[in-house]
Amino acid sequence: MTTTNQERPLAVLVGVQLPGVDDVEHAADLAELGRLVHTLGFDVIATVSQRRSALAAAAVLGEGKLKELAELTGGSGVVPSGAPERKNKARARRAAESGEDEGDGELGGDDADGADDDDDGDAGPGAGGAEQAAARRATIVAVDHDISPSQARNLERATGAQVLDRAGVIIEIFHRHARSREAKLEVEIARLNYVAPRLRETGGGGDRQRGGIGGKGAGESALELDRRKIRDRIAELKHELASVQREQSTRRALRQGQRRVALVGYTNAGKSSLMRALTGSEVLVADKLFATLDTTVRALHPEVRPRILVSDTVGFIKKLPHDLVASFRSTLDEALEASLLLYVADASDPTFRDQLGVTRGVLSEIGASEVPSRLLLNKVDRLSEEERDALRLEFPEATLLSAKIPADVAGLRESIIAFFEESMVEAELLLPYAKQSLIGEIYENARVVSEEYGDEGGRLSVRAHPAALDRLRSLLAR
Structure with missing residues (x-):
């Protein structure tokens, strides 16, 4: 044929x-x-x-x-x-x-x-x-x-x-789909760790190189040489990855104190579709496994003050290779440092309960199980009303929604805002005229309820998260 x-x-x-x-x-x-x-x-x-x-x-x-x-x-x-x-x-x-x-x-x-x-x-x-x-x-x-x-x-x-x-x-899929420099480095390290022990199964590995000075000694076999090259390459990649991760850590530090939400869940559960609906960003949405390998951060849209950042993270899967979990630990730091985790599950998949267990297991492994979380049962538009009622009884704390239904997305947006409102406190800040350049920083990290100006400067009544408030006060005190 x-x-x-x-x-x-x-x-x-x-x-x-x-x-x-x-x-x-x-x-x-x-x-x-x-x-x-x-x-x-x-x-x-x-x-x-x-x-x-x-x-x-x-x-x-x-x-x-x-x-x-x-x-x-x-x-x-x-x-x-x-x-x-x-x-x-x-x-x-x-x-x-x-x-x-x-x-x-x-x-x-x-x-x-x-x-x-x-x-x-x-x-x-x-x-x-x-x-x-x-x-x-x-x-x-x-x-x-x-x-x-x-x-x-x-x-x-x-x-x-x-x-x-x-x-x-799984490693081959990750290798083909990685786009950012960080993801490519992480996948290549995992791929080499996977390949190294399998070198013994290739033929022609018996010849040995000449020994050291004067050519004496058994020397290094071709197999040993290949393994040493892989170890050297892994060390080189880890050094380069450490540099990239330092830059990522710097960017995360700049977002410290901001309100952050991380979408986590099984691969193809609909996280990227929710990300696009919540933020209006053009993130990749595809009906295939591991379409997203890089963490994307966007602001909740329409924007609120202070801003709420939403992160779309790499999906999980059953029997995920250990090397990939270790390699993507830095990527998953977005989940570890988030203020709120949204567990996204495909409610139309009969095995979503097991998938949810896998997600929680991996997040527990990296220490993110203590982060406040909410359960989102996505794709309920594919279910009958009887099936939805059964899910409400089984998961009374969960939010049933579809990323394709605007009203559901709007309801989720309001619940995210309400979560952060609960933790905000009221305070008064004195902004001296000599530090008027910080007005933008205040509006970025707090909601200004009212402001009055006198001889010393502006007195601003604000609502903000305690950590953000402490940061603003330290800036004003300098």
Whole structure:
């Protein structure tokens, strides 16, 4: 079959349903992996799923399912015996045998339920999927688990396709979507940390460079040399990132004392749509995972005095690679330093409760769980009135809204203003004529209720947040 420029490369999803994971959760995990792979630029043609007590040590799947997967990719379905790691040959053989003992013969029925094998209307890796794969083979195998380098290598040799585990897919999406210098540096560090341990699985790593002075000694192998280059590159990137983050810290310090709201939540929950509706800014809105990787800060619109700043942060996802959480800690500082966190959840997603748990878990990890927060159940325009009533009973403290409904956005805006009004206090400031240049600073950080001018200067009655008031008083006292 001749492909056209419009045809996207194909991918197959692989998932193992482990004990303790029910059918609904397993199907949701695979559906989310499918969206990740689609965001990466691939069309999913089938899903190969298997129930097991654990991932097969050799190649994730047992022998029968491995051959079924290979039919979709054009591979042999067999891990060649001539593995480069000879010392582990016996262990690999035992692992493969243990995989067969897990019951490939009985699993044909176990994972044949439609929830696992259905994708975009196809029958999955059955007869229809095999016919489609015969015309165009999948070039990517995406595994919904974190797998070892040896498991990935064995899968690649059995399928003839590139293998990415869940962490690899997410890191590759971050790599493609990063726009700011800070995000690019953070993603590159995470990517190199992901690649480094997998270098052992590439071939041709046995040659050694000449030793030190006079050429004596074993010297450094090509593999060791590559690893050292990666360590050096990571150190260089971290040094550059530290410089960028100092600039970001300076900008955040300038906003210290201002009223700040941070939108946080699962990826594709509608944070950017709410950001655009609340601030009138042209932030990117796209129906795909991780459309936003950079923190955007805009003022609430129409503006109020003092200003309220709204931040749109990177979205979270289940099983987010640890290196990415660590790398984006500075980005998430916007949440840590906010006055109010708005947890945004897609109420139309049946798994939003689990997604909310993931969001709260990550924020707790960075120490933001103590920041005042509100729960926003977004996209309720997709729900029936009965479903909305059920959510109101289950989450009485939550705000149900849709970013597409102006009245809902206006109500959210008023509730944000009301939150900050509660913490504002009244005070009187004396502005000497010699310091009239600070009048703009006062109007920027406080609401001026009234002002009177006498011999000494202006007496301003204001309402402001206590921290902002302390800052203004220190400026006037200089």
